[in-house]
Amino acid sequence: xxxxxxxxxxxxxxxxxxxxxxxxxxxxxxxxxxxxxxxxxxxxxxxxxxxxxxxxxxxxxxxxxxxxxxxxxxxxxxxxxxxxxxxxxxxxxxxxxxxxxxxxxxxxxxxxxxxxxxxxxxxxxxxxxxxxxxxxxxxxxxxxxxxxxxxxxxxxxxxxxxxxxxxxxxxxxxxxxxxxxxxxxxxxxxxxxxxxxxxxxxxxxxxxxxxxxxxxxxxxxxxxxxxxxxxxxxxxxxxxxxxxxxxxxxxxxxxxxxxxxxxxxxxxxxxxxxxxxxxxxxxxxxxxxxxxxxxxxxxxxxxxxxxxxxxxxxxxxxxxxxxxxxxxxxxxxxxxxxxxxxxxxxxxxxxxxxxxxxxxxxxxxxxxxxxxxxxxxxxxxxxxxxxxxxxxxxxxxxxxxxxxxxxxxx
Amino acid sequence: xxxxxxxxxxxxxxxxxxxxxxxxxxxxxxxxxxxxxxxxxxxxxxxxxxxxxxxxxxxxxxxxxxxxxxxxxxxxxxxxxxxxxxxxxxxxxxxxxxxxxxxxxxxxxxxxxxxxxxxxxxxxxxxxxxxxxxxxxxxxxxxxxxxxxxxxxxxxxxxxxxxxxxxxxxxxxxxxxxxxxxxxxxxxxxxxxxxxxxxxxxxxxxxxxxxxxxxxxxxxxxxxxxxxxxxxxxxxxxxxxxxxxxxxxxxxxxxxxxxxxxxxxxx
Numbered sequence: 001x002x003x004x005x006x007x008x009x010x011x012x013x014x015x016x017x018x019x020x021x022x023x024x025x026x027x028x029x030x031x032x033x034x035x036x037x038x039x040x041x042x043x044x045x046x047x048x049x050x051x052x053x054x055x056x057x058x059x060x061x062x063x064x065x066x067x068x069x070x071x072x073x074x075x076x077x078x079x080x081x082x083x084x085x086x087x088x089x090x091x092x093x094x095x096x097x098x099x100x101x102x103x104x105x106x107x108x109x110x111x112x113x114x115x116x117x118x119x120x121x122x123x124x125x126x127x128x129x130x131x132x133x134x135x136x137x138x139x140x141x142x143x144x145x146x147x148x149x150x151x152x153x154x155x156x157x158x159x160x161x162x163x164x165x166x167x168x169x170x171x172x173x174x175x176x177x178x179x180x181x182x183x184x185x186x187x188x189x190x191x192x193x194x195x196x197x198x199x200x201x202x203x204x205x206x207x208x209x210x211x212x213x214x215x216x217x218x219x220x221x222x223x224x225x226x227x228x229x230x231x232x233x234x235x236x237x238x239x240x241x242x243x244x245x246x247x248x249x250x251x252x253x254x255x256x257x258x259x260x261x262x263x264x265x266x267x268x269x270x271x272x273x274x275x276x277x278x279x280x281x282x283x284x285x286x287x288x289x290x291x292x293x294x295x296x297x298x299x300x301x302x303x304x305x306x307x308x309x310x311x312x313x314x315x316x317x318x319x320x321x322x323x324x325x326x327x328x329x330x331x332x333x334x335x336x337x338x339x340x341x342x343x344x345x346x347x348x349x350x351x352x353x354x355x356x357x358x359x360x361x362x363x364x365x366x367x368x369x370x371x372x373x374x375x376x377x378x379x380x381x382x383x384x385x386x387x388x389x390x391x392x393x394x395x396x397x398x399x400x401x402x403x404x405x406x407x408x409x410x
Numbered sequence: 411x412x413x414x415x416x417x418x419x420x421x422x423x424x425x426x427x428x429x430x431x432x433x434x435x436x437x438x439x440x441x442x443x444x445x446x447x448x449x450x451x452x453x454x455x456x457x458x459x460x461x462x463x464x465x466x467x468x469x470x471x472x473x474x475x476x477x478x479x480x481x482x483x484x485x486x487x488x489x490x491x492x493x494x495x496x497x498x499x500x501x502x503x504x505x506x507x508x509x510x511x512x513x514x515x516x517x518x519x520x521x522x523x524x525x526x527x528x529x530x531x532x533x534x535x536x537x538x539x540x541x542x543x544x545x546x547x548x549x550x551x552x553x554x555x556x557x558x559x560x561x562x563x564x565x566x567x568x569x570x571x572x573x574x575x576x577x578x579x580x581x582x583x584x585x586x587x588x589x590x591x592x593x594x595x596x597x598x599x600x601x602x603x604x605x606x607x608x609x610x611x612x613x614x615x616x617x618x619x620x621x622x623x624x625x626x627x628x629x630x631x632x633x634x635x636x637x638x639x640x641x642x643x644x645x646x647x648x649x650x651x652x653x654x655x656x657x658x659x660x661x662x663x664x665x666x667x668x669x670x671x672x673x674x675x676x677x
Contacts, residue, residue, distance in 0.1 A: 302516030
């Protein structure tokens with residue numbers, strides 16, 4: 001490995017996409033030319049004022065950012081910390097993901113490609129990609145595990161309304177990881193005309209770095225908003241981690257601030273000890289999956305193990321390589337939050353603030369609730385915690401309604 | 411020189427191409443896969459490519475995906491693959507192993523190289539490992555005298571062809587098309603171009619795979635390549651057969667047809 005794990009975070013990854021021992025490119029040679037092309041286009045764009053102005057304008061006028069940093073007073077009183085919610089749930093399409101798809105869609109146009117493909121689990125990234133494709137007049141094909149198309153029929157309909165073709169994937173476990181495999185296969189065959197719009201900060205270089213850079217505005221905004229509101233940086237930043245784009249988005253600007261603790265909350269499913277979870281860092285081991293070296297849920301032969309979570313968006317057996325590095329370096333702390341804890345936090349936010357959060361984001365809320373008394377004891381005062389409310393819960397009404405037993409019998 | 415190298419020299423002396431036949435290890439069972447590979451050798455396949463089944467085979471089309479799923483559902487382990495390699499190598503045919511990278515990393519790269527060499531395997535074909543990420547494998551293959559076959563593609567730049575071929579030993583694998591494994595009706599127009607580009611940068615033998623499934627296609631590819639690599643079409647013989655005996659019969663027939671094809675290269 002060419003990068004010292006102790007190198008300053010701002011300098012990672014290295015030119016080949018390594019975050020310490022993680023990251024890199026584990027892909028068929030057929031994709032290398034496209035990844036190089038993407039890397040060049042992305043690097044050029046990030047120093048091109050026209051591109052950056054266009055991206056900023058889209059984020060402001062179309063996506064509705066900067067998102068609010070909202071002081072949740074009733075929630076704060078409940079959990080014993082001053083909680084500031086980064087309201088990414090208020091963005092167009094209802095989550096942080098719109099930032100990434102707008103960035104990549106702009107790049108797709110710049111590369112002269114007319115077709116985008118995407119993988120989706122719950123359907124949120126698929127909807128966001130279909131949205132950007134409609135806006136940019138791109139052909140859009142979304143791969144989605146057959147199991148997920150059944151669980152998330154409304155999102156399938158949304159994608160179709162937006163003009164996308166949804167392809168149910170019937171191989172393997174018929175969930176997100178298999179959708180990603182199928183998208184990779186499509187990309188290998190159609191790489192001349194097609195951009196693979198990966199939905200999280202994972203996959204082969206340059207995706208982890210590029211996706212991070214497209215969503216890092218979340219943290220840049222939150223950092224300034226917190227300074228404006230409280231006159232100081234927060235004591236902690238909390239986010240949920242599946243692939244990890246929303247967490248990296250809010251963490252990245254805070255990484256150099258040594259006094260700000262960073263907490264990533266993984267999906268503990270039915271409990272890490274049961275084996276039925278999606279906590280790749282706390283319950284997995286280092287391996288190679290989907291083009292990158294990172295923490296993976298796998299058996300001892302390196303076969304990927306199916307993940308489990310009540311949150312479809314966290315239900316993935318890997319994690320972005322930068323999180324793997326942040327974990328190894330000790331800069332961020334990762335803990336599992338199980339389904340029941342997440343759903344209790346979901347209910348708490350609904351009842352105290354009148355905000356229905358995504359079940360994904362509920363893992364971050366539950367984590368904040370857990371760390372609040374620890375931080376208060378350590379600091380000897382009420383801690384300030386910024387929580388990334390990465391998405392809204394409309395899509396989860398059916399799941400949550402079933403969980404709480406509040407749906408009328410059909 | 412490796413046993414693969416000997417096979418290439420012999421075929422070249424006979425004015426023909428080497429026939430490489432691929433089968434996933436443990437499909438549908440460990441014993442059945444040994445029987446299938448042995449039948450392929452008896453029917454004229456020169457080199458057996460044993461694929462280690464993997465849960466997320468992104469370079470494989472539906473046929474090999476399905477066969478890999480069946481093998482994994484049957485409980486095949488990486489250690490079983492080594493046992494299969496040993497049994498097939500005992501037929502005298504060179505046995506090369508095709509594997510996605512994670513199973514090797516989890517076994518331990520040096521440990522796998524050591525055990526592969528001990529089992530009589532010639533080396534690895536690595537579809538998702540590019541030379542830039544292969545430091546540990548480069549060292550382990552040197553230490554244990556194994557061949558390294560990286561893939562090149564029609565989209566590879568000249569510089570990458572040279573770099574990649576420079577890290578290969580035994581032979582270079584040229585993917586005939588932009589796509590995944592699976593038999594196709596037509597042979598590739600890109601493949602002969604890619605092979606001639608490779609000839610400019612390497613003296614190693616060049617094998618061409620992806621999409622070859624008939625004797626006629628094998629003859630076409632044998633016209634410009636040193637090896638013809640066939641996977642999905644052979645796997646399908648077993649996958650589609652009503653029983654084991656019928657599968658072996660179909661496998662022998664297709665192997666013989668392909669062996670005939672590589673002996674009649676279209677020039």
